[in-house]
Amino acid sequence: xxxxxxxxxxxxxxxxxxxxxxxxxxxxxxxxxxxxxxxxxxxxxxxxxxxxxxxxxxxxxxxxxxxxxxxxxxxxxxxxxxxxxxxxxxxxxxxxxxxxxxxxxxxxxxxxxxxxxxxxxxxxxxxxxxxxxxxxxxxxxxxxxxxxxxxxxxxxxxxxxxxxxxxxxxxxxxxxxxxxxxxxxxxxxxxxxxxxxxxxxxxxxxxxxxxxxxxxxxxxxxxxxxxxxxxxxxxxxxxxxxxxxxxxxxxxxxxxxxxxxxxxxxxxxxxxxxxxxxxxxxxxxxxxxxxxxxxxxxxxxxxxxxxxxxxxxxxxxxxxxxxxxxxxxxxxxxxxxxxxxxxxxxxxxxxxxxxxxxxxxxxxxxxxxxxx
Numbered sequence: 001x002x003x004x005x006x007x008x009x010x011x012x013x014x015x016x017x018x019x020x021x022x023x024x025x026x027x028x029x030x031x032x033x034x035x036x037x038x039x040x041x042x043x044x045x046x047x048x049x050x051x052x053x054x055x056x057x058x059x060x061x062x063x064x065x066x067x068x069x070x071x072x073x074x075x076x077x078x079x080x081x082x083x084x085x086x087x088x089x090x091x092x093x094x095x096x097x098x099x100x101x102x103x104x105x106x107x108x109x110x111x112x113x114x115x116x117x118x119x120x121x122x123x124x125x126x127x128x129x130x131x132x133x134x135x136x137x138x139x140x141x142x143x144x145x146x147x148x149x150x151x152x153x154x155x156x157x158x159x160x161x162x163x164x165x166x167x168x169x170x171x172x173x174x175x176x177x178x179x180x181x182x183x184x185x186x187x188x189x190x191x192x193x194x195x196x197x198x199x200x201x202x203x204x205x206x207x208x209x210x211x212x213x214x215x216x217x218x219x220x221x222x223x224x225x226x227x228x229x230x231x232x233x234x235x236x237x238x239x240x241x242x243x244x245x246x247x248x249x250x251x252x253x254x255x256x257x258x259x260x261x262x263x264x265x266x267x268x269x270x271x272x273x274x275x276x277x278x279x280x281x282x283x284x285x286x287x288x289x290x291x292x293x294x295x296x297x298x299x300x301x302x303x304x305x306x307x308x309x310x311x312x313x314x315x316x317x318x319x320x321x322x323x324x325x326x327x328x329x330x331x332x333x334x335x336x337x338x339x340x341x342x343x344x345x346x347x348x349x350x351x352x353x354x355x356x357x358x359x360x361x362x363x364x365x366x367x368x369x370x371x372x
Contacts (some may be wrong), residue, residue, distance in 0.1 A: 052252025060273035062343035089255030089347035092325025096200045099265035100142045100309025104292040112141040137191045143306040148199045152178040164256040166233035175262040197266040205266015227273035234268040247329015250354040255329040280343040326352025333364040
């Protein structure tokens with residue numbers, strides 16, 4: 001399955017990274033006996049050994065009513081335990097699940113429906129809209145079947161101007177310009193899953209238009225405050241500097257945080273594992289809103305289906321909710337098995353452009369299988 005992180009937006013810019021030599025020395029493992037499950041400790045030692053110094057991960061493991069929090073940091077070429085459950089990281093595309101949860105809230109409140117059409121919610125009308133344009137629904141934005149490209153074409157010059165903070169200058173005016181002049185689908189709407197940051201970003205924007213509230217206000221009102229997620233926000237300046245883990249580039253140097261404007265629903269949230277643990281647990285309850293996001297809306301193949309926001313991975317008789325995220329300085333992963341009441345949440349300051357960043361997903365799946 002194609003990685004569903006935000007890294008795809010800068011592939012063209014960062015192709016040169018593939019030819020660079022990352023001569024990070026292997027870190028000395030020092031975790032066994034300090035983490036309750038030695039098999040998990042060994043996995044972490046094996047998988048984190050070649051990331052640069054200052055690499056930091058924060059983990060939450062849910063097993064029924066029990067939750068375990070711990071972190072690991074690489075200092076002086078040694079892996080060490082770090083107490084960082086309240087440390088804040090960029091969660092990248094895991095934000096998309098929150099956008100879909102807000103959408104589900106409004107559906108349950110009967111303020112929107114799954115099959116409302118995108119064009120009906122825009123603050124302007126298109127001249128001579130095509131059949132594909134008129135057929136795109138909000139559900140298609142949430143489950144990546146709209147056929148829209150990963151990104152609008154008119155964001156590319158902005159990325160070239162500021163590759164370290166690529167979404168910052170993409171305003172609603174730019175979004176509307178794209179929709180009026182270059183709005184087209186890559187595939188037929190509703191037929192195939194094509195991962196789209198544009199689609200989910202547009203969904204988040206439409207929710208703000210419908211409610212006349214900002215994306216941050218919606219998150220605080222509908223999710224963060226009800227769940228007690230006090231470390232979570234989309235607004236970087238609201239985070240105390242001492243609470244924010246600094247993101248690293250592939251060479252281990254501190255890199256810029258990403259700020260979002262019109263497409264904030266695609267990746268703007270900053271959070272901690274203590275907060276995301278609360279969000280994960282809500283999915284294990286019998287909640288009408290959270291059940292709706294987990295309902296299959298599109299079947300990709302025998303192993304992968306789509307809910308609203310979530311990828312649903314079939315492993316035998318088990319179904320696992322999955323999403324990951326990646327920005328210039330961070331990589332994240334979240335897994336939930338509602339049936340077994342187990343979950344893995346991992347936040348890291350590993351760049352999505354590091355050649356080994358995709359190992360975080362497989363590491364999380366392996367850890368999920370070791371929770372006992």
